Amino acid sequence: METNNSTFKAFRVEEISGKFASSIQTMPMESLAGEGLLIRVHYSSLNYKDALSASGNKGVTRKYPHTPGIDAVGTVVESPSAEFAVGDSVIVTSYDLGMNTNGGFGEYIRVPADWALKLPKNMSMQEAMIYGTAGLTAGMSVWQLSKLLKPEDGKVIVSGATGGVGSLSVSILSKLGYEVLAITGKASEEDYLKRLGAREIILRQDFENLDAKPLLKPSYAGGIDTVGGLILQNIIKSTQPMGAITCCGNVASPKLDLTVFPFILRGISLIGIDSQNFPMKLRKIVWEKLANEWKPDTLMDTFDQINLDQLQGKIDLMLKGELRKRTLVEMISEG
Template identity: 65%
Template sequence: MEQKNSTFKAFRIEEKDDRYIGSVKPMEFEPLEQDEILVKVHYSSLNYKDALSASGNRGVTRNYPHTPGIDAVGTVEKANSESLKVGDQVIVTSYDLGMNTDGGFAAYIKVPAAWAVKLPPKMTMQEAMIYGTAGLTAGMSILRLSQFIKPEDGSIAVSGATGGVGALSVAILSKLGYTVSAITGKKAEGAYLMSLGAKAVLLRDEIESFAQKPLLKPLFAGAIDTVGGVILENIIKSIKPMGVVTCCGNVASPKLEMTVFPFILRGATLIGIDSQNYPMDYREKVWTLLANDWKPTQLHNSFSEISMEELPGKIKLMLEGKLKGRTIVKIIEE
């Protein structure tokens, strides 16, 4: 299948006078290497890593100009691979996409075939990006948590609950019959979190102000933490015997300053979630669950859709902590 044009549009970040400016630019196609595919992108989504990349964070992206976008879904346009063929609909998330490899804020992406998962039959491209890396991370967290904790065991805490991973975790856990306690720093978003299925909304300040003790009153059977720092510390200290906590983020802090008592005296388990390099068989399992039994009824109420040209304003809001739910980017018509 040949492209009609020699260039395609992409949202490029360029460094100018020690500032990082994003704008839509034309890009030229590059030849495929062995085991690579060219994907015509239908949708992408905006994640915190994308916002960091767009603001010049060298811990995310080393070299500029650069195209962010750690998520993409679309149709295989060319394939130099035996595992995928032209016309296959695929999801590409994480690995190095959008970090040091040009990402999904573009009409086309060129990536290793090993990074792609076939779009499940009961999932639309739009739904795939409502989930995106955030949904995949939430799904991975829930998959690990549900191996140990059942709905009847007690409440599950979800921190950073208005963010992408948090909001989807609340909705999916609720769909599966869990009682969810949503933790947020945004008091005004209580009704939104209840609409996703939360049974209780706890303010971040409330959790952060727990007494500085090695162990606290047991409150939660399990938890999905997306922020790290003091919130994660106090969740672990408040876990019930044999409780399980997953952690996938460190926006508050990467440090844990606590004792081993919750792990020894209560048998607590802490599970790290690395969505960037998660094994492919787990990815395929989670995407299948998200397309079927785990798809929350509120999925289509938890996102906003923008164009590529609207990215600068949304990136600014994300860095200021003013976005809720998921923001997906429509690249072309399905």
């Protein structure tokens, strides 16, 4: 291996007597032997899938011990691919990284070359991981929504607005001139969401308690839903004719209790977002937009930066629903 290191540090999760525990461990470089790109990770970021993996969710990670981290940005150390040279700065998000392939909470990762893309010119490594999978998902949602809706078509509503995908969706939509309404369960975050660009804040409990009719007053041109369940139901029922909604999460519920009326009487479009297997040619388009015309002016206000030693505490907060902002994990400093 073309590295002077024989070991590296990683946040490892182990199953011991049916219980799961994490620790910072020193790993041999031989544990990353194989084909693909060897990447020295500079930054990762914390996502809900990482928190699930770290708590032993076998639906996310089948075998332990394991290193979570579905996001990584860093420099290529070894490359069998003509597309990437040693020293290139690259982003790797989703696919199987951090799920059943050891992920970005280690100082090095080994991944297939077709999981990586070059860091856009107008984006720092830190910015790339402030975005991470959450930013890519928000970008994909905005990209799909903007095909069908223009800012002049009306208000756009975003659920889970203080979460990673939600907060970045609010910021990007506002940057593009949309009038954004933000749904949150955290009344204390109103000022924060307005700084990101939300024009109006709607409390989750109020939105969940809307009438149970098959159709509600058409109030929104469309929306970006990150939570599923009753919130998504009410967004769909409240959307104007020919409106569009994207959905990417199910933390509230994977189930919808709906009639077909919003779809056949109002022509509503419901668009699913799959960030894990989003085609690479389209990822490159979205990442370029995130690096340039979509980059929010408030991007640097949307994260907290930590090191590996602080990671478990942030995971605990995320699982309790108490985490605000994106969590950036510094592995190796850029400068």
